[in-house]
Amino acid sequence: MTDIGRPPLDVGAQAPARDFGPLTTRMFARYAGASGDFNPMHYDDTLARSAGYPSVFSQGMHSAALLASYAVDWLGARNVRRFGVRFQEQVWPGDVLTCSGEVTAVERRADGWLVTTGLTATRSNGGVAVSASADFLLAT
């Protein structure tokens, strides 16, 4: 019998916050190329304004990718087993996204500890752009 001891993290443990930005249209264009999402509302300002928007805005999946970047820096790129995001507020050029994360559950598994986290990317004005729930399997 193997004693795998105490969990590596306790519920309520927090990751240090990280800021992304100020975000730029160039970042949205770079994400468009990387992801293949070429909706012009994210990089063509003239078109975005003619459609009634104040300017271009970020792809929701771009904000999700920044939050994912933050999450894997915390708990490991190879350990991720689930990453789910909910899109809430649009993100605009000049916004700074502040990412934060907290452990919400820890469950013992045969091959380690499944650590569930709640993650949030918050805009400069305090609005939540995207929130996420992610699982990481930490080996013992």
Add this chain to the structure above:
Amino acid sequence: MDAPVGAHGTEYEVVVERGKIQEFAAAMQSEDPAYRGPDAIVPPTFLTSGALWAPDGARVNVGFDRRRLLHGQQEYVFHGPPPQAGQVLRAIERIEDRYEKPGKRGGLMRFAVVVTEYRAEDGTLVAEGRSTLIETAPRQEGAA
């Protein structure tokens, strides 16, 4: 007519390429070495770019009006460490759920959940994507 729950697309290949992973990692402002080099693994939301490889007509069509279409939620599940460069995955989409809710200003909001299964060459299910798509309620007659 809208495709029903259970309707699926046709299978397409997702070639996991190291250059594409590196480009995605740069766009997500990650300097993680796990996303560089010949053994690079995919970032958590990378499989979204797999749609690039989908031939016309391979993806399921939920039938929503594109002008009222929103992406509500997106989830990726990995049944083991994330896939790595050099793998050729086979992807297929299916409609897992459809439902409706009243819109805030009347009319109906429609929801569809589309699941994409990603399988390795030997058929093992390695990852799943789950997208919640929303069609906002149509503008009401006589509304301001």
